[in-house]
């Protein structure tokens with residue numbers, strides 16, 4: 001059984017605007033199916049507005065699809081009983097792009113990280129403090145950081161705190177929605193490295209949502225391309241992605257070239273090749 005199975009999911013936002021008396025539905029996800037196996041990372045790439053975050057929310061149980069199913073360890077997350085739903089909520093965590101808006105600015109790092117522990121585990125204050133120290137250390141911060149407030153951290157440090165909170169309950173799957181996208185290149189690669197280590201140490205699985213193909217390839221075992229609400233292709237390797245003949249995938253490949261002209265090479269026939277060195 002796969003850890004997560006998404007089966008023929010369709011999702012629309014119901015527009016409030018009426019056109020000729022009809023309620024216009026804005027279809028965002030069209031018949032999406034895929035699976036994520038335990039201990040693996042699926043990178044989901046696609047341009048802005050493709051439906052990536054919406055798909056993340058459907059998987060997190062936030063946006064109920066009009067059709068289709070999301071199965072977590074075989075349980076339909078939208079039709080599970082209360083106890084199962086609670087267990088799933090524990091096993092499914094999320095880290096968003098904007099590290100500052102994801103935290104309460106009036107809480108110390110210790111309180112931010114302890115929140116899920118308070119909700120799900122009955123620990124003594126001493127045990128809780130010890131867990132928070134271990135988690136801070138695990139994400140590359142210091143025990144002394146526990147008393148600091150969000151404004152006292154850099155974006156990268158605060159993202160480490162968000163990651164510490166996400167792993168506090170030892171979840172099975174983390175949805176990472178553009179989690180490294182607003183960080184500078186150096187911080188980005190350090191956080192990606194941390195995510196890879198955590199994945200290996202705890203057998204975590206990720207849905208890594210990004211528009212950054214390079215970041216996606218550095219961490220993912222499989223890559224899916226979402227465009228205009230359709231899951232166009234799924235790849236098991238970089239080679240498959242680079243040899244795809246799909247015009248949308250080709251455009252995505254070209255966009256890497258456009259962003260990084262220094263990686264372009266011009267052949268003797270004057271043809272511009274290729275982005276593979278990038279990744």
Ligand SMILES: Nc1ncnc2c1ncn2[C@@H]1O[C@H](COP(=O)(O)OP(=O)(O)OP(=O)(O)O)[C@@H](O)[C@H]1O
Pocket residue numbers: 013026028046047048049050051052053054055211
């Ligand atoms: N709450 C909402 N109500 C109505 N339409 C929405 C809502 N949220 C998103 N949409 C629309 O759904 C589509 C997909 O949005 P989504 O945020 O999932 O895209 P995305 O792939 O995550 O884009 P980005 O890379 O910019 O984050 C877009 O056309 C967007 O305008």
Ligand SMILES: [Mg+2]
Pocket residue numbers: 052053054
């Ligand atoms: Mg998004």
